[in-house]
Amino acid sequence: MHSKLDLHKHVSCEDIILQLDQCHSEGILHRYLGNCNKLKNLMNDCLQAEFDVNRKKHFENAKEKRKKLEKAWEGMDE
Numbered sequence: 001m002h003s004k005l006d007l008h009k010h011v012s013c014e015d016i017i018l019q020l021d022q023c024h025s026e027g028i029l030h031r032y033l034g035n036c037n038k039l040k041n042l043m044n045d046c047l048q049a050e051f052d053v054n055r056k057k058h059f060e061n062a063k064e065k066r067k068k069l070e071k072a073w074e075g076m077d078e
């Protein structure tokens with residue numbers, strides 16, 4: 001089970017998170033019988049997709065920083 005997710009951090013998954021919270025608030029028996037599992041799987045997929053997008057963006061930023069650093073090092077050698 002996920003900890004409480006902040007909606008401002010996961011904007012693309014906001015609708016699914018709210019639906020899952022609503023499902024969980026309907027009662028403990030409802031949750032334990034697996035009636036919320038489909039929403040939980042959708043939320044997991046959405047969070048994973050969001051993570052993949054962020055990972056790719058951070059990788060590209062790191063590549064750019066590395067290029068700048070290597071360029072600065074080349075200037076030091078000369």
